[in-house]
Amino acid sequence: MVQSLDRSQGREGGSAGGVAAGPTDTHGTFTGNRALQIEEPLIFEMGQPGRCGVDLPEPPKVKDRFNGLRRSGEVGLPGLSEPQVVQHYTRLSQKNYAIDMGVYPLGSCTMKHNPRINEKVARLPGIGDLHPLQPVSTVQGALELIDRLAHWLKTLTGMPAVAMSPAAGAHGEMCGMMAIAAALEAKGERAQRRIVLAPESAHGTNPATAAALGFTVKPIPANDRGRVDLAALKAALGPDVAAIMLTNPNTCGLFESEIVEISKAVHAVGAYFYCDGANFNAIVGRVRPGDLGVDCMHINLHKTFSTPHGGGGPGAGPVVLSAALAPYAPYPWIVKQGDKWTVAEDGGALKSLGVEGTPLGRLKAFHGQMGMFTRALAYIMSHGADGLKQVAEDAVLSANYVMAALGDTMSPAFEGPCMHEALFDDRFLKGTGVSTLDFAKAMIDEGYHPMTMYFPLVVHGAMLIEPTESVAKEDLDQFIGALRSLTARAKTGTAAEAFKAAPLYSPRRRLDETLAARKPILRWKPSNNPPDDPMKQAAE
Template identity: 45%
Template sequence: MKYTQAKWEREDEHLYEPLLSEKDGKEIAVNSSLPDELTRDSLELPDLSEPELARHYTRLSQMNYGIDSGPYPLGSCTMKYNPKFTEDVAALPGASIHPDRPEESVQGTLELMYGLQDYLARIGGMDAVSLQPPAGAAGEFTGILVAKAFHEANGEGDRRTEIIVPDSAHGTNPASAALGGYDVVELPSAEDGRVDLEALDAAVGETTALFMLTNPNTLGLFERDIERIAEIVHEAGGLLYYDGANLNALLGRARPGDMGFDIMHYNVHKTFATPHGGGGPGAGPVGVAEKLAEFLPAPRVKKMNGTYERFDPERTIGKVHGFAGNWLVLVKAYAYIARLGDEGLSDASAKAVLNANYLASQIEYDVPHGPFHHEFVASAGDQDAADVAKRMLDYGVHPPTTKWPEIVSEALMTEPTEIENCETLDQLAEAFNAVATEDDETLEAAPQRTTARRIDQASAARNLRLSWQALSE
């Protein structure tokens, strides 16, 4: 295949430099801005017919396990089925527009963004929302930057140097806090798995910038003392941050803003069934109380005299992502919320809670604490949780999250979400219970029935083989 200059021209505008030319009968890379070691002298591709190619990719798709294949009870990460109608909405011809077009030509887009800001604000009990952060962790970091800007505006930026996180917090919480330049203070949990009020009271003070909390927490337990928690943090001059990972347990029933939270991020893939980022586009909108609205990222969208326009908050922290966020992901979230409505969102949270408690009651592993909301954490006891997970693959289901949170020994963190029916939950329970009776030798040899056997995960990550030729070299 040869690429000539003419192939990359449109009228007199050169869109690209030529990629390949021919020298001595060989195609070579030319005019490349890449380092020499990253360019090719030739490009060899398999010579396949269309049926061969179609069958190859079909076989590859059948080797992978996904939420379209069966239950995926990955606790905390919340792998939820993505309804296909949202994909259809995002694929409409008018949905894909260049984000730099003039405002008067994209009024429909801005109206949808304005509507999603409003949806999320009302769902979370927040006063203002930014759609810009491209993932949940990015939303966390954005919230921390907003908190920092708030404290600096009050003349306390140098003094407020600590962020408190529970010992069961998502790993991104302390990471985001550290990335924001804060010292991380770990808060031990009480015996019931919730926040230890005495420990919190002792931890907060003049140096506290933020307390990051997930409610329900990672054990699936609602923080019953949340109003007192908010009071303790606010009396010390700190802000209360809501990690939105588990918001799907509260939809239509409780709002973080009403509990006293000042900042929150929304994991739209967990709550509103958009695709999980997985290295690709995601979204992590951030909501704040009124006193923090002026610090949100720019731009936001407002309605003025019947039209929609972008604006920069007065004391904005600036951009945290290009344009207004990952637009098509936000379209899918809007479509999901609009279709379900108030009644549908409340029904989703009810089923998420019901499914978690039902599945917890059906498995033979020890399940400390409870009753639960959206998820639960069982203990594998004398078995190794990682071995349990590998063996569950042989029973045709995806395993739960393992080894975390560490406050439960050999943790099996399980979240069926609201999408599964009773038959599927029983299938999951059967897999759990079958593995619970097996010996260590069987578990350590698993999986036996999958396309790929157990691998050295550390070596696989460090010694990547990214070429189709790798195995023949």
């Protein structure tokens, strides 16, 4: 039996089904509400026929031309008026934690401030309302804007080319690894080079991407300093290796100090170096990946360049490419001819523009995540070269400050300095009966979003804290104080039950994930009645 474990945000072996009931909340109000926390039904439980949240004119009667394929029954959508809709989503919003509310130290996710000017410029008429297939002559400013962002990304990374179209980091990985496959094919080596090396601590997307492209993933162990074991890597390298996929700074929050040796060794056997750029925030403006021998790297615009995470997307994952991989960048290519911008969407167009290239194909309709490009460029221009360098420095400084201020009571996994995130293991909880998960859930009651838990897997009970550059020192100090207080409570040895009952003050307490997975309910049906609906009971 070989296990693949959850390497994301903190779900340990135990289930919420086994959650201790703890001090139960009595909810002694008629409505079940608690002041600002309003219990909110599903829209499907609220709708009434005859209500509508829009006013649309009566359409002229026309004979429909649907080839006899008119929908026969109702769609089944509920009818709500505009104020009901506004209240519904406002109430839902109040059940969410967010960057706008406080420290969101989710390691590897770079939850930094999302400036609103970025939102404003993304919505300007002439930018936010452009159709992707308008005549190219009518979107010259849009193409120039994309090229301007491309210029920044290339310059900041020290790389000659960038593919802008990937929709997110994982999509960028796919793009980069396809470019490597294309380069190998051009050299006639694709059949022979079937292995991709990835450290054990890699993001799950790395092996998933490599495997999708038919590569065999071979894990590379870490040394006791939390870095790639160079000797083990060299031993694994050979004529059958296509690439290494490496995150730098790595998922332990450490800079791969032997990265130049790694890239030299990889290139020496004819393989390519894919860098996962998820942690670019630590080095932006200070270190250029191109100087480290990287062949391609995706950049999560929603991390380093602050495009909003939006509850899990949308993202954008442009991929910078070395000269060796640049010819394989996917369509579309934005090319300037004289003072006119053009878009090459196929091989014929490239040829007629006199541009050399053998693109790997197309990965996404249209031109990529323009709305994210606009926001990222606004962020970059606001910071400038000087500000971005300061971003990296403040992010690294804040993480090291957290590590130093907690190092005596929690247990740092590796010796510092760290980069933009501080990694702790659960040694400090040993014998307390409190797990990493319990510790994190107790942070919720203190008003914080927990750090990343149980990732990377190479560290037992991992807690990965990424404060980012956006947190004021006094807020960091309060955060540190809260963690010190929780640590002291855990170490009394008598608090396990209280920790297991946490959180108490959140809109919901621990949820039963086992029940959700055993009997999946993935949509509302008229028959799913809420288990405990006080309003319905009151009405009966």
